[in-house]
Amino acid sequence: MFANVARSRLLPMSVPFRFFGAAVAFHALAWAALLAGARDVPSFPGGLGLPFAALHLATLGVLTMTAIGATLQLLPVATRQPVGSIAAAKAVWWLLVPGVAVFAGGAAAYAPRILAPGGALVVAALAVYAWLLGRNLFSARGMPVVVAHGWAALAALVGLGVTGLALVARYEHGLALDHAAFRGAHLVLATYGFMGLLAFGLSQFLLPMFAIARPPSPRSAYAALGAALFAILLALGGYLGAAALAGLVAAAIHIVSLERSLRARLRPALGPAFQLVRASWALLLASLALAAAMEFGWAPPRAGVFFIVLLLPGWLLTFLLAVLQRIVPFLASVHAGAGAPLTSALSPQGPLAAHRVLHLGALAGLLAAVVLDAPWLAQAAAAAGFAGALAFGGFFVGVLLRLRDARAVAPA
Amino acid sequence: MEFNRQISRRLHEEHEATLALWGRLEQTLALRGNRPPTEEDVRLLRDCAAQLADEVTRHFAFEEAELFPRLAAAGEGDIAELLAEEHETIRAAARQFAELAQDVTGRWPALRTLALELAERLVSHVQKEEMSLLPSLEDLLDEETDQALAGSYV
Numbered sequence: 001m002f003a004n005v006a007r008s009r010l011l012p013m014s015v016p017f018r019f020f021g022a023a024v025a026f027h028a029l030a031w032a033a034l035l036a037g038a039r040d041v042p043s044f045p046g047g048l049g050l051p052f053a054a055l056h057l058a059t060l061g062v063l064t065m066t067a068i069g070a071t072l073q074l075l076p077v078a079t080r081q082p083v084g085s086i087a088a089a090k091a092v093w094w095l096l097v098p099g100v101a102v103f104a105g106g107a108a109a110y111a112p113r114i115l116a117p118g119g120a121l122v123v124a125a126l127a128v129y130a131w132l133l134g135r136n137l138f139s140a141r142g143m144p145v146v147v148a149h150g151w152a153a154l155a156a157l158v159g160l161g162v163t164g165l166a167l168v169a170r171y172e173h174g175l176a177l178d179h180a181a182f183r184g185a186h187l188v189l190a191t192y193g194f195m196g197l198l199a200f201g202l203s204q205f206l207l208p209m210f211a212i213a214r215p216p217s218p219r220s221a222y223a224a225l226g227a228a229l230f231a232i233l234l235a236l237g238g239y240l241g242a243a244a245l246a247g248l249v250a251a252a253i254h255i256v257s258l259e260r261s262l263r264a265r266l267r268p269a270l271g272p273a274f275q276l277v278r279a280s281w282a283l284l285l286a287s288l289a290l291a292a293a294m295e296f297g298w299a300p301p302r303a304g305v306f307f308i309v310l311l312l313p314g315w316l317l318t319f320l321l322a323v324l325q326r327i328v329p330f331l332a333s334v335h336a337g338a339g340a341p342l343t344s345a346l347s348p349q350g351p352l353a354a355h356r357v358l359h360l361g362a363l364a365g366l367l368a369a370v371v372l373d374a375p376w377l378a379q380a381a382a383a384a385g386f387a388g389a390l391a392f393g394g395f396f397v398g399v400l401l402r403l404r405d406a407r408a409v410a411p412a
Numbered sequence: 413m414e415f416n417r418q419i420s421r422r423l424h425e426e427h428e429a430t431l432a433l434w435g436r437l438e439q440t441l442a443l444r445g446n447r448p449p450t451e452e453d454v455r456l457l458r459d460c461a462a463q464l465a466d467e468v469t470r471h472f473a474f475e476e477a478e479l480f481p482r483l484a485a486a487g488e489g490d491i492a493e494l495l496a497e498e499h500e501t502i503r504a505a506a507r508q509f510a511e512l513a514q515d516v517t518g519r520w521p522a523l524r525t526l527a528l529e530l531a532e533r534l535v536s537h538v539q540k541e542e543m544s545l546l547p548s549l550e551d552l553l554d555e556e557t558d559q560a561l562a563g564s565y566v
Contacts, residue, residue, distance in 0.1 A: 009544065010490050077543050080551060082487075142547050209539055212431050266431040267535060268439040333536065334494060339501050342532050 009076040011083060013335040017400075018093050019069025020328060024396045026061025026100060027321075028389040030054050031362070033108060035382035039375040041366070044305050046183070048115070048171070053108035058312055060122055061100045063195050066320045068092060068129055070327060071150075071198065075133070078205055079140035079147060084132050092132070095125035112171040119168040123161050130157055145221040149201020152229055156193025160186055181238070188235045192228070192247060195316050200224060200254055202323075207258055207277065210326050213265035216257035224253040241295035247288045255281045272356060276322035279360060283314035306370045313385070314363055321359065321392060325352055328396060332403045341406040348398035351391045358388030417553050418562035420546045426471055427538045433463055438531040441524055454516045457527065461513040464530070468506045472499045474565050479545065482552050491544050498537045505530050 034041065037050025044051045072089050076082050083089055099121025106114030133154050140147040163186035169175040170182075200221075208215045215221075227250035235243035262270065287310035293299045294307065329346040336346075365381025368374070415421050437460050440453060449457070476499065480492040509530055512523040553561065 009488065010494070077547075080547055141551060205543075209543065212435070212535060212539070266428065267435045269442070330536075330539075334540070337497075340498070342529060343536055344532060 009080070009082050010334070011073050011076075011086065011089070013331065015083075015086060015089050016069040016073040016331060017328075018090075019065050019072070020324060021396065022093065022097050023062045023065040023069065023324070024389075024393050026057050026065060027317075028386065028393055029104070030057035030062060031382055031386035031389045033057055033104065035379065035386050037108075038369075038379040038382045041378040041382075042302060042305065042370045042373045042375060048107050048110045048112075050108050053104040055308070055312065056107060057100065057104045058317060059190060059195075060096070060103065063312075063316050063320055064126075065096065065100075066324055067195060067198050068096070070202065070323065071133065073331065074202060074206065074327075075136055075146070075150065078143040079136055079150075080142040081136050081139045084135040088128050088132055092125045092129045095121050095128065099125055112168075116168050116172045119164060123165055126157060126161050130154060130161075133157075143205060145204050145215075145218050145225075146201045148222065149197050149204070149225055152225060153194050153197040153201065156189045156197060156232070160189040160194055163189060184240075185236050188232060188243075191311055191316060192235070193232050197225070197228060199316070199319055200228065200250075203254070203258060206323060206327075208261050208265075211262050211265040211270055211274075212267040213261045216261045220253055220257035224250045224257070226250075227253060241292055244288050244292035244295060248285065248292070251281075251284050251288060255285070271326070272352065273322045273326050276318050276325075276356060276359075280315050280319035280322065283310050283318060283363075287311040287315055300371070302370050302373065306367060309363070309366045309370060313366065318359065318363070321355070325392075325395065328399050332399050336403055336406045341402070346399050346402045346406070348395055348402070351394035351398060354391040355388045355395065358384045358391060362388055415546060415550065417549050417558045419553065419558055419565060420549045422562060422565060423471070423475075424542070424546060426467070427542060430463065430467060430534055431538055433460055434531045434534050437527060441528055441531075444524075446521075449516055449520055457513055457516055457523065460527070461510050464506045464534075465510060467534075468499070468503045472503070475499075475541075475545070478561055478564075479549065483545065483548055486548065486552055488544070488548060491540075491548075495537070495540060495545060498533070498540070502530070502533050502537060505533065 031054070033050050033054035037054065040049060041051055046052075072083055099118050101118070103115055103118030103122055106112065106116075106118050133150065137147055137150045137154065140150075163182050166175065166177055166182055167179075167186060170177055170179060204215050204221050207213075227246055231243045231246035231250055234240075234246055262274075287307060290299065290303060290307050290310060294303050300306075325347070329343045332346050333340050333343045362381045362385030365377055365384060369378035369381055415424055437456055440456060444450075444453060476496060480496055483489070483492040505526060509523070509526050512519045512526060516523060549558075
């Protein structure tokens with residue numbers, strides 16, 4: 001079907017970077033959509049509209065886009081298998097980018113007829129990606145811990161695609177289904193399932209690599225994976241309280257084992273990206289604790305929206321932006337050519353520092369806006385998030401410009 | 413990561429030793445700031461210079477002669493080329509570092525800057541070898557070749 005099989009595990013730079021570039025652009029669009037619909041955020045009841053569009057610009061446009069770009073380059077390193085087809089990898093991007101834009105546009109305009117083709121493009125993109133991912137995992141020869149997480153994430157990806165299509169069919173054709181159950185399953189499979197399991201798996205070798213530390217023991221990684229899968233199955237079965245508790249166990253094992261690994265690192269300085277990694281872990285634990293509290297009837301009003309903020313811009317977005325700010329200059333230096341500049345010389349630190357402050361401020365503001373039911377605060381928080389996304393875009397463009405300058409002076 | 417090949421384990425141990433030493437130097441220099449070096453700093457710098465001289469001759473030469481050609485033959489020529497290019501960059505910086513280290517106090521500002529650059533280059537290079545070269549050796553080498561290579565690497 002797709003020719004152009006990659007010979008080496010090192011992909012052309014344009015392949016992962018087109019996904020990262022799209023993620024950076026959708027990141028700004030997601031905050032912009034949230035800003036436009038901020039008045040509805042604190043008491044958002046669900047359904048189509050600007051908050052829904054912002055949610056999917058973040059999940060599909062930023063999280064999924066980043067995950068695909070990162071796994072296309074990093075998974076072959078872990079599995080010792082090249083990407084099955086560069087043409088297929090590019091096709092994923094060509095399907096996913098318009099798919100996300102059309103889907104979010106349809107959601108923002110309350111137009112199920114536009115939503116459906118966008119959703120179909122997204123599902124087509126994810127199907128091609130699932131084929132690439134499955135093919136790579138099937139022939140994997142290294143890092144069994146990462147491979148096991150990859151298989152689990154792939155299963156969740158299939159489930160989220162099916163539930164997503166069913167939900168779109170309900171909006172467009174009035175398909176009769178248990179909406180709350182499907183929406184809950186879709187949320188769990190997309191966040192704790194596909195994205196969460198990929199984040200858990202890639203953390204096992206990426207974070208120790210960044211910190212120059214030994215990875216956690218496979219036993220702890222498998223224990224966290226087992227507990228996470230158990231939690232996801234419980235959630236799909238409707239046992240939400242037990243699922244949240246099992247999820248807390250999984251998250252605690254994951255975080256403690258990685259913190260132990262980081263404590264034994266050989267390079268003392270971790271770098272500011274790890275502040276975001278640690279903040280994301282705290283938000284993961286908070287999301288699960290709140291989920292348990294909601295199920296046991298201890299949650300305050302608007303806890304559902306508070307939970308979504310902890311989960312999506314909180315845990316997943318914070319974590320992925322932390323990883324992205326380390327991967328982008330690292331990969332850029334790999335492609336810089338002879339006499340490559342230092343990774344630190346390719347990373348503009350000013351925009352990253354501004355992004356860190358604005359992103360964490362936006363999260364705090366959003367959480368406070370939900371607690372206080374204050375739309376003006378949600379607007380201010382979304383504005384801060386938008387400014388942070390622009391700063392992150394400045395960082396990304398800065399890396400590319402510095403890379404261009406370095407290549408211009410590199411010896412042939 | 414756990415390696416099954418003897419030669420991978422040897423190279424991995426040397427990487428760890430390099431990173432531990434240069435990580436210590438990086439931290440010391442960061443704490444020292446622009447202040448002049450102490451006697452302990454001078455000793456640490458000289459240890460690093462000696463270790464680096466060994467790294468860029470024995471370790472690099474072995475990889476270039478025995479391992480990169482095998483990597484290239486297995487279709488990973490671009491990774492082998494990238495690692496070899498980094499060797500050249502580190503070698504040039506190491507030569508300059510050895511010269512400056514002859515007069516630590518007199519050449520301190522330049523030496524400090526170069527030491528920090530070398531620390532980052534070594535970390536980045538080791539990261540790439542640990543991610544790409546050493547795992548590949550698990551597939552590329554059979555038991556017999558592994559033993560022969562480990563025996564020849566002294």
